Amino acid sequence: MVNASVTHAEEIDNHRLPGLRARLLGGKLAGHLAFWTAGAILLVFTGLAVWPEAVAPYNPRLGRLADRHKPPGYVDATGGVHWLGTDHQGRDVLSRVIYGAQVSLTVGYSGVIIGGLVGIAIGLLAGYHGGRLDQLAMRVVDAQLSFPYILIAIVWAVTIGSGVLNLVAILAVRGWVEFARVGRGQALAIREREYITAVRALGGGDWRIMLRHMLPNVMAPILVVAGFQLGRLILLEATLSFLGLGVEPRTPAWGSMLSDARGYLNVAWWTATFPGIAIALVVLAANFMGDSLRDRLDPALRNNT
Amino acid sequence: MRRFVLQRLIQGIIIVAAVSLIVFLFVQASGDPAALLVPEQATPEDVANYRKALGLDRPIYEQYLQFMGNFWFSDAVKSFRFHQPLLPLVLQHLKFTLILAGLTIVASSLVAVPLGIVAALGRGSVLDVGIRVVAVLGQSMPSFWVAMLLMLVLAVHLRLFPVSGLGVKNVVLPTITLAFFQMAVLLRLVRSELLEVMSQDYIRTARAKGVPERWVTIQHALKNAAIPVITVMGLQFGALVQGAIVVEPIFAWPGLGWLLVESIAARDFPVVVAGAIVAAVFVTVVNLVVDILYGWLDPRIRVN
Numbered sequence: 391m392v393n394a395s396v397t398h399a400e401e402i403d404n405h406r407l408p409g410l411r412a413r414l415l416g417g418k419l420a421g422h423l424a425f426w427t428a429g430a431i432l433l434v435f436t437g438l439a440v441w442p443e444a445v446a447p448y449n450p451r452l453g454r455l456a457d458r459h460k461p462p463g464y465v466d467a468t469g470g471v472h473w474l475g476t477d478h479q480g481r482d483v484l485s486r487v488i489y490g491a492q493v494s495l496t497v498g499y500s501g502v503i504i505g506g507l508v509g510i511a512i513g514l515l516a517g518y519h520g521g522r523l524d525q526l527a528m529r530v531v532d533a534q535l536s537f538p539y540i541l542i543a544i545v546w547a548v549t550i551g552s553g554v555l556n557l558v559a560i561l562a563v564r565g566w567v568e569f570a571r572v573g574r575g576q577a578l579a580i581r582e583r584e585y586i587t588a589v590r591a592l593g594g595g596d597w598r599i600m601l602r603h604m605l606p607n608v609m610a611p612i613l614v615v616a617g618f619q620l621g622r623l624i625l626l627e628a629t630l631s632f633l634g635l636g637v638e639p640r641t642p643a644w645g646s647m648l649s650d651a652r653g654y655l656n657v658a659w660w661t662a663t664f665p666g667i668a669i670a671l672v673v674l675a676a677n678f679m680g681d682s683l684r685d686r687l688d689p690a691l692r693n694n695t
Numbered sequence: 696m697r698r699f700v701l702q703r704l705i706q707g708i709i710i711v712a713a714v715s716l717i718v719f720l721f722v723q724a725s726g727d728p729a730a731l732l733v734p735e736q737a738t739p740e741d742v743a744n745y746r747k748a749l750g751l752d753r754p755i756y757e758q759y760l761q762f763m764g765n766f767w768f769s770d771a772v773k774s775f776r777f778h779q780p781l782l783p784l785v786l787q788h789l790k791f792t793l794i795l796a797g798l799t800i801v802a803s804s805l806v807a808v809p810l811g812i813v814a815a816l817g818r819g820s821v822l823d824v825g826i827r828v829v830a831v832l833g834q835s836m837p838s839f840w841v842a843m844l845l846m847l848v849l850a851v852h853l854r855l856f857p858v859s860g861l862g863v864k865n866v867v868l869p870t871i872t873l874a875f876f877q878m879a880v881l882l883r884l885v886r887s888e889l890l891e892v893m894s895q896d897y898i899r900t901a902r903a904k905g906v907p908e909r910w911v912t913i914q915h916a917l918k919n920a921a922i923p924v925i926t927v928m929g930l931q932f933g934a935l936v937q938g939a940i941v942v943e944p945i946f947a948w949p950g951l952g953w954l955l956v957e958s959i960a961a962r963d964f965p966v967v968v969a970g971a972i973v974a975a976v977f978v979t980v981v982n983l984v985v986d987i988l989y990g991w992l993d994p995r996i997r998v999n
Contacts, residue, residue, distance in 0.1 A: 533709075533713065536982055537978060538934070540941065541937075541940060544959055545967060548725070550721065632941075648839065648840060652843060655843065662843050666837065666843070669836075669837050670837070674831060677834060678831070
């Protein structure tokens with residue numbers, strides 16, 4: 391609480407010159423730190439997703455029942471250490487968490503890329519042309535944002551099927567919305583600028599204007615949205631696989647690992663903890679990435695994402 | 696104003712129709728419910744008769760219209776599993792979701808508003824950074840995992856609350872789970888709105904004319920920051936229902952989310968479609984009410 395007895399002059403000084411501690415924690419350095427830490431976390435997990443076999447100590451699908459539900463640090467009969475313990479089938483939790491990155495990140499990145507491409511295209515078209523098309527696109531966007539999409543996602547996964555392709559499609563259909571909204575806003579702002587008029591006067595067609603002149607100008611906000619969407623879509627994927635609607639059950643995935651752990655909360659806390667930490671870390675990194683990209687690239691976006 | 700409300704109502708009806716149609720089509724695409732419902736020893740003829748009795752042999756658009764008609768105006772279509780008419784069944788469970796949602800909104804506001812104010816007033820301080828970290832965590836941790844951690848610590852180890860079921864003590868854990876996420880969203884919003892308002896000219900004017908800082912904060916800043924916060928609280932209702940769909944089954948809290956997930960698992964598709972319709976109506980109505988309240992709270996909006 392600001393002390394009422396602080397004079398106004400002091401108050402202004404306080405605003406102009408924040409203390410060193412404040413600058414360290416809330417100012418630029420913290421921004422750099424958040425950006426690089428988030429980037430490093432995402433990079434590490436992406437690396438795990440690409441080469442899990444290089445890091446994982448054990449086969450994530452195989453376990454010995456004799457080794458089931460052993461706590462973190464357990465040493466098995468062959469002398470192998472299980473740093474994060476083993477699950478109800480005696481499988482190594484660390485290896486499963488590492489392999490679990492594959493599903494979450496593959497599906498998450500794919501959803502962001504496909505949703506992004508579709509959303510940007512719709513957003514640019516809507517913003518550039520305006521009129522009926524714009525109205526329709528924005529109504530669909532509003533409708534989708536106001537309705538709990540998880541319901542559609544669950545019904546989709548149950549009726550049409552889950553599997554990697556369906557998951558990507560489910561995420562992309564969720565993901566395009568924010569891209570379209572931001573792309574449209576930027577297109578609206580840019581389309582009356584002089585340089586666009588100039589291109590048109592020189593005979594540049596609609597497509598040329600949208601692809602060569604508008605697209606490069608919307609890239610900054612699009613990157614910001616991509617950061618947030620990655621977090622959002624990975625959460626959605628984890629939720630679906632928690633509900634048993636993810637990839638086929640033998641493939642290790644963070645959500646389904648947690649779902650398995652539910653039955654053994656009182657015997658094996660570690661199975662209920664580490665996959666969740668992995669999800670939270672990746673989503674946290676993606677959110678921080680979005681945040682710091684926004685601060686760096688486009689502070690005006692604050693209320694849009 | 697009347698035109699605005701009418702416009703939004705029509706929009707809402709279109710959303711509800713679209714959602715119900717999408718869910719209905721998905722369900723149709725998943726295969727023949729008759730094959731699941733008849734006993735194993737049924738002949739193909741029995742199946743055909745059964746399909747006819749359920750109206751499954753007619754074109755899809757006819758089935759959809761008939762379903763919607765029956766859903767709203769008659770008891771003809773019943774749950775495959777509960778053998779109850781759909782609308783009363785869904786409303787009965789919606790009641791529990793409403794209780795959960797109401798408690799969540801109260802709990803999350805009670806935490807988020809004071810913390811957001813403290814964070815904004817002490818911008819850049821250790822406290823501010825700490826509060827913001829908690830807020831980001833709340834948005835990054837999957838709700839089902841928060842639910843499991845709460846169960847692990849508060850129910851399994853400390854035995855403070857029951858793991859699942861229906862009752863006064865049972866509502867605590869699902870409420871904390873949902874409120875954790877809601878709190879994160881609200882907290883960030885309260886903080887950023889308050890900071891925004893504090894930099895406005897009228898705050899400087901108030902300070903310049905000698906209004907005590909505390910009064911400036913309460914009377915001028917908080918009042919104006921409250922408007923967008925209230926709007927978002929309303930708009931978060933969709934997210935709240937989304938959270939309920941995931942969290943209710945975990946705690947076996949018998950709300951709409953539980954009913955939907957159970958019915959999906961049991962292939963009780965009439966209930967799935969009915970639940971989706973009610974969820975859509977519910978969210979749309981809340982959004983509409985919020986929009987109307989918004990105009991009432993902030994006369995500047997009404998002009999536009």
